[in-house]
Amino acid sequence: MRRFGCSDVIRADLRLDVPGFRLHSAFEIPASGITAIFGASGAGKTLLLRCLAGLEPGARGRIEMNGRTWQDDGRGIFLRTHERGLGYVFQEPSLYNHQSVRRNLAFGYERTVAAARTVQWDQAIALLDIGTLLERAPATLSGGERQRVAIARALLASPGLLLLDEPLAALDAGRKREILPFLATAQRELAIPMIYVSHQMEEIVALAAHLVLLQHGTVLANGPLAATLARVDLPIAQDEDGGVLIDAVAAAHDARYHLTQLDFPGGRILVPLESLALGTAVRLRIRARDVSLALSLHEDSSILNRVAATVVEFAPTANPANVLVRLDAGGSALLARVTLRSREQLQLAPGSRVWAQVKSAALVG
Amino acid sequence: MNTLAPDDWSAIGLTLVLAASVTALLLLAGTPIAWWLARSRSRWRAPVSALVTLPLVLPPTVLGFYLLVALGPNGPLGQFTLWAGWGLLSFHFSGLVIGSVLYSLPFVVQPIRNAFVAMGERPLEVAACLRARPLDAFFRVALPLARPGLLAAAVLGFAHTLGEFGVVLMVGGNIPGATRTLSMQIYNHVEALEYPQAHWLAGGLLAFSFLTLLTLYRLEAGRGAPVRLF
Numbered sequence: 176m177r178r179f180g181c182s183d184v185i186r187a188d189l190r191l192d193v194p195g196f197r198l199h200s201a202f203e204i205p206a207s208g209i210t211a212i213f214g215a216s217g218a219g220k221t222l223l224l225r226c227l228a229g230l231e232p233g234a235r236g237r238i239e240m241n242g243r244t245w246q247d248d249g250r251g252i253f254l255r256t257h258e259r260g261l262g263y264v265f266q267e268p269s270l271y272n273h274q275s276v277r278r279n280l281a282f283g284y285e286r287t288v289a290a291a292r293t294v295q296w297d298q299a300i301a302l303l304d305i306g307t308l309l310e311r312a313p314a315t316l317s318g319g320e321r322q323r324v325a326i327a328r329a330l331l332a333s334p335g336l337l338l339l340d341e342p343l344a345a346l347d348a349g350r351k352r353e354i355l356p357f358l359a360t361a362q363r364e365l366a367i368p369m370i371y372v373s374h375q376m377e378e379i380v381a382l383a384a385h386l387v388l389l390q391h392g393t394v395l396a397n398g399p400l401a402a403t404l405a406r407v408d409l410p411i412a413q414d415e416d417g418g419v420l421i422d423a424v425a426a427a428h429d430a431r432y433h434l435t436q437l438d439f440p441g442g443r444i445l446v447p448l449e450s451l452a453l454g455t456a457v458r459l460r461i462r463a464r465d466v467s468l469a470l471s472l473h474e475d476s477s478i479l480n481r482v483a484a485t486v487v488e489f490a491p492t493a494n495p496a497n498v499l500v501r502l503d504a505g506g507s508a509l510l511a512r513v514t515l516r517s518r519e520q521l522q523l524a525p526g527s528r529v530w531a532q533v534k535s536a537a538l539v540g
Numbered sequence: 541m542n543t544l545a546p547d548d549w550s551a552i553g554l555t556l557v558l559a560a561s562v563t564a565l566l567l568l569a570g571t572p573i574a575w576w577l578a579r580s581r582s583r584w585r586a587p588v589s590a591l592v593t594l595p596l597v598l599p600p601t602v603l604g605f606y607l608l609v610a611l612g613p614n615g616p617l618g619q620f621t622l623w624a625g626w627g628l629l630s631f632h633f634s635g636l637v638i639g640s641v642l643y644s645l646p647f648v649v650q651p652i653r654n655a656f657v658a659m660g661e662r663p664l665e666v667a668a669c670l671r672a673r674p675l676d677a678f679f680r681v682a683l684p685l686a687r688p689g690l691l692a693a694a695v696l697g698f699a700h701t702l703g704e705f706g707v708v709l710m711v712g713g714n715i716p717g718a719t720r721t722l723s724m725q726i727y728n729h730v731e732a733l734e735y736p737q738a739h740w741l742a743g744g745l746l747a748f749s750f751l752t753l754l755t756l757y758r759l760e761a762g763r764g765a766p767v768r769l770f
Contacts, residue, residue, distance in 0.1 A: 230665055256668035257677075263669035269662050273684050282680075283670030332670045 183207065185336070185368070189226045189236040198222050198234075198392040204385055206241045206336070209362055209369045211379040211400065213411070214389035220372040221266075223389065224338050227370070228263050229256040240336060260291075262334030262367075264342045268321035270313035276324050277309040283332025293333045294365055302361050303327040319350035323357060330361060337369045343378060355381050376411070380404075380420055380460050381539045405508035407490035407499045412510060417499075418462035420539070421507050425451040434479075437536075441504025442482040444536050458539045463499060465534040466511035470521055472530050480533035484509055486523055502531055543740050550717050551725035552741075558633070558721060559701040562640040563648075566697045567690065569641070570648040575678070577649065578656035596646045604710025607639050611711065631713040636721070639707040647696040655689025656682065688760060695756050699749050 188201040198219045204210045212220050226234040229245065238245040245254045262283075270279050284296060300306050303323045313321060322342055329337060339358075343351040359382055362369055373379055379386065379400070386403045388396040388411065396409050401420045404411065411417055423437040423444065433448040437459060444459060451457065472481060484502035492499050498518050502509040509531050513523075523529070544552075577589055595603055610617045611630040621629055629635035663685055667677035683690070705723040712719030714728070722741060729738035 228669060230668070255674075256665070257671050257673055260671070261669060263666070265662070265666070267662075269666050271663065271666075271681065271685075273687075282667070282672070286671040286676075328670065 183241065184239075185210075185241070185370075186239040187227060187237065189223065189234055189238070191222060191226055191231055191234045193222070193233075196222070196392060198226070200389065200392065200394050201236075202387050202394050202397045204370075204387060204397065206368045207366070208384040209358075209371050209382045210385040210387060211383035212370060212372045212387045212389055213376070213379055214374065216374060218374075218389040219392040220374070220389055221340050222392075224263075224340050224370065224372050228261055228338055229254060229259055230263075260333075260335045262329030262332055262337040264322070264326050264329050264337070264339045266341045266344050268313070268318075268325040270321055270325060270328070272313050274313075275309070276305070276311050276313060276316070279313065279324060280309070280328050280331055283328060287331075287333045291333060293367070294330050296331065298364075299327045299330045302330070302364060303357050317350075318346050319353055322346065322354060326354075326358070326361070330365065330367070334367060337367050339369060339371045341373050341375075342371075343373075343375070351378065358382060376414070376416055377539075380458065401508070405501065405510060407488060407501045407510065412463065412490070412499055413492055415464065416462055417510065417512075418460060418465070419508050419510050421459045421461060421509075423457055423459050425449070425453050425455045425457060427453070439505075439507055441484065441507040441509075443480075444482075444533060445479050446536055446538060449538060460537045460539045461509060461533055462535075463510035463512040465536070466502075466509060467532045467534070468500065468511055468513055468517070468521065468523065469530045469532055470528075473532070476532065478532045478534060480536065482509065482531045482533060484529055484531045486525055486527040486529060488525060489518070489523075502529070504531065543737070545737070547716065547720075548725055548737065548741060551720050551722050554633075554717070554720065555702055555722040558636055558640060559698045561637055562644060562701045563694055563698045565637070565641050566644060566648040567694060570645065570693065570697075571652055571683075571690070573645075574649045574652035575656055575682070578653045592649050593646045595643045600643060600704065600706025601710055603643060604639060604707040607635075607642070607707065608710050611635055611638070630711055631715060631719060633712075633718055636708055636712045636719050639711040640701045640704060643704055643707045644697045644700045647700045648693040651689045651692040651696065652686060653689075655686035658689075659685045691759070692756060695752055699752050703745060703749065 183206050184203050185206050186203045189198065191198040196219065200219070200223055212223065214220050222231065225231045227238060235248050237247045237249070244252050245259055246252060271282070303326055305320070305323055305327055308316060308320060308324065313324065316324065326342065343354055346354070355378065371379070371382060383400050386398065386400045387394060388403065388409060396403055396406065401422070403409070405419045406412060421439050423439040425435060426438040426443065427436040428448060429436065434445045435449045435451060437444045437446060437457060439459070482504045484504040487501045487503050490499045492512065496514055497512050498515050500511045500513060500523065502511060511531060573592065577585060577592070608630055609615050611628065612618045613622065613628060618628055618630070621627065629638065659682065663681050664677050667681045672680065703723055705727070708719065708721050708724060714720050714724050722745060726738050726741045729741070
């Protein structure tokens with residue numbers, strides 16, 4: 176595991192017993208970018224986030240944030256929530272309904288000393304596009320608008336770390352897609368490290384750089400997002416939507432066939448035309464179920480995308496008819512889900528040279 | 541014809557001063573008690589709840605009787621006030637205030653406590669995540685959110701103190717100008733068979749109480765949230 180310097184990591188080792196559930200999670204994550212905490216409902220994601228924020232007085236253990244100790248029971252240190260300088264976006268917007276949007280936004284802003292402000296008033300309002308909502312009452316806003324105000328309110332307290340607890344869970348799919356870009360832009364522009372709790376892989380692949388996988392209150396895996404998604408031994412690879420994330424660059428547009436070519440170290444992928452400037456870095460999501468394998472290059476197939484790859488390893492799936500294959504395509508990992516029968520017919524083994532036929536690839540984030 | 545005698549006016553004035561000071565004291569003392577009752581997980585919560593609610597079910601004469609004993613020259617409170625150089629508070633306006641505060645306590649604590657319980661933990665957690673210290677969060681978030689409860693508490697405390705009788709009789713002793721309140725005055729009129737005067741005072745109190753509660757419920761109806769008195 177990669178070691179981080181002391182001042183650019185968040186290190187936590189937390190235990191909490193609540194009736195019917197035990198949280199015991201230890202992890203070390205970068206104190207930059209967006210780290211996603213992913214897990215099924217009831218895995219303890221929200222509880223873990225509340226422990227990090229100091230909202231669970233019963234939590235025991237240690238939290239180090241960027242070289243600063245937030246909690247260390249061994250040394251009798253426990254910073255209370257308001258002393259941690261963090262931001263928290265709850266699942267429900269939790270705006271103060273007795274105050275205007277402007278007063279809500281000002282609440283944390285006014286309590287941050289001017290010298291410690293890393294987020295400016297106009298900046299946060301522009302980033303979340305809420306300039307027209309300032310004089311409104313929170314009760315008159317739509318769900319998406321409310322959550323945007325809640326995010327801006329948290330950012331305006333200039334947090335050193337922003338915790339987001341499924342901030343989009345209460346919104347419909349359209350609203351989600353409306354807010355995701357705001358979050359990504361806010362992270363890029365403000366460089367505030369964020370921990371983003373979700374059980375929606377769609378949100379995580381659009382935002383995160385790092386992934387912590389939580390199961391029954393313990394950490395199952397912890398690592399860079401793309402590398403963790405490509406692990407065949409984790410339950411996320413077994414999901415119906417399991418698959419890899421590939422960093423690619425927009426390389427060419429084909430106006431005649433309405434296609435955009437995306438290049439990555441292992442080859443190229445064509446997707447339906449996207450209005451992207453050439454050279455733009457994008458993330459491609461390729462699901463294991465959309466990848467089939469062939470031993471030779473099939474020119475007589477309707478499948479557009481074929482990538483030369485080497486078989487690395489296999490893993491059984493929950494369904495005994497299938498097998499999960501991890502491939503290496505010029506340094507990029509690919510996952511394919513094929514039947515056990517196909518594996519034997521093609522005599523696939525680690526080291527086999529194959530053509531991965533990619534039926535569909537989605538641009539995310 | 542003058543319907544109200546100077547005696548009556550003095551009783552009305554005394555009652556209003558009493559109710560106003562009791563309400564002010566109760567809001568000051570009742571709010572922290574309500575806060576503690578709403579949020580504490582201490583094992584003392586149930587006994588304290590029971591104690592605070594006791595005046596609701598106890599005959600006022602019982603409360604008044606014990607208070608009289610406690611405030612008297614041989615009672616613990618009486619000995620304290622004598623030692624402190626304040627003299628005896630029984631049969632004195634300040635004795636009335638103490639009695640009324642205790643008697644009206646549940647009427648003030650309960651609505652405020654309900655308001656604190658109804659808002660839940662979240663608004664305070666949000667405040668803490670926005671750098672607000674606990675006291676800051678209490679004054680800037682919890683109190684404004686509990687405003688309907690505080691309003692209901694003030695109205696109930698005031699109205700309840702206006703009409704109390706038993707405690708006042710036991711502790712105050714019906715001394716004109718000092719401890720003779722409105723309800724005492726009504727009682728005196730009835731004793732003396734002065735029914736017209738009793739009608740003026742009793743009717744006035746009835747109308748006042750009804751209008752106060754009407755205003756309260758109207759306010760809350762306009763706000764869209766029903767007021768929870770109990």
